[in-house]
Amino acid sequence: MSQEVQVPEFIAADPELWFAMAEASFYSAGVTQDRIKFGYIVGALPAKYATEVRYIIMNPPTDGAYHKLKTELIRRLCATxxxxxxxxxxxxxxxxxxxxxxxxxxxxxxxxxxxxxxxxxxxxxxxxxxxxxxxxxxxxxxxxxxxxxxxxxxxSRPPVQKLNETASIEAIISAKFAQIALGLNQEIATLRAELATHADRSRRNRSGDRSQHRPRSHSRSLQPFDGNCWYHWRFGAKSTTCRKPCKYAS
Known part of the structure; x- marks a missing residue:
């Protein structure tokens, strides 16, 4: 039982080579009948090249159809x-x-x-x-x-040509490094901005906490009360200390 034939893609520039490859596939698959070979070749021909042998495809000879198709296609496509x-x-x-x-x-x-x-x-x-x-x-x-x-x-290639090739490679590498460096600088700048914002926010929070919990100064607590200093207002005649201004009369 013959195997399926794998006809290669048509080689218009070298049809002789293509037919040799096709015939090797015929041999490997055990295909020997002329009409079967003819059918495989017709099926593999691109339309633009099939038109070159249209009259053979439309009216194949009874005997030797494959050989006729091969000879005529090579003749038409190959230079002498x-x-x-x-x-x-x-x-x-x-x-x-x-x-x-x-x-x-x-x-x-x-x-x-x-x-x-x-x-x-x-x-x-x-x-x-x-x-x-x-x-x-x-x-x-x-x-x-x-x-x-x-x-x-x-x-023997000119050194300038080799140098240009090396320079081109180095230029590509330098461009890649520059791109990487730019990306890193952008990330660093973004990180610094975020850290600065966080530090500013923390500083404002600490300032607010101190203003809310700042103890009253001692001097404020010692301000006159009804014209008297805190000591005379609190202890009266028993006070041994006085802070001016104070209108307490002993």
């Missing part, structure tokens, strides 16, 4: 090898790493192109300083040579 070769001669490295650029060229090149030819096409697009450094490297594969070129490019 002559076009790829012309593009291969024009490609520039741009901002890609040497290893990325090599993989890009290999994707354009005919699979039968010799490695020596690919190496020549690749190396002559690299910066001159990298070409000189690679010229003395011997007896390693083209892929390893590309990794070596990546390391040379990284080491």
């Amino acid at each position: 090898q002559e076009e790829k070769n012309r593009r291969l001669e024009r490609e520039e490295i741009g901002d890609r790493k040497p290893s990325q650029f090599l993989r890009h060229l290999q994707g354009l090149a005919d699979p039968t192109i010799p490695e020596s030819r690919m190496k020549s096409l690749w190396m002559k697009r690299l910066p001159k300083s990298v070409q000189v450094s690679l010229a003395i490297v011997k007896d390693i594969s083209l892929q390893d040579l590309a990794v070596h070129a990546d390391n040379i490019m990284e080491a």
Whole structure:
């Protein structure tokens, strides 16, 4: 019993690769019938690409429908090898790493192109300083040579560029610390205001308590009463003390 086929998402830029992946899924699931393959492919095609092979989908041949659909779709979407070769001669490295650029060229090149030819096409697009450094490297594969070129490019980057990257990181960190410091200062200011309010309230409460419980001064208690001082008012002739003003007559 065959398994369910997992057809990958369509790769418009490389339909040959997509069909190879789909066929690997067919093989894993045990799907061998042409019409079943045809149905899976039609179901996976986005509408804009299905229109490229509309006449095959609408009127599939009795035999070899899958093969016909595959051949025609690749023909319509893929550039011819002559076009790829012309593009291969024009490609520039741009901002890609040497290893990325090599993989890009290999994707354009005919699979039968010799490695020596690919190496020549690749190396002559690299910066001159990298070409000189690679010229003395011997007896390693083209892929390893590309990794070596990546390391040379990284080491030869202008110090200003590295400094700018470091400065950018430091600027981000500084901004974060400034944000944290601002938040802490705001919290401290709020806390100080709350403490000041609490202290002021406590001070007013203590002042009120003292005014309510302040004892009468002794001098007030000794003020004249009906013209006499407190001692003569209290003890009369028996008083041995007198406080002026006092009109008591002995």
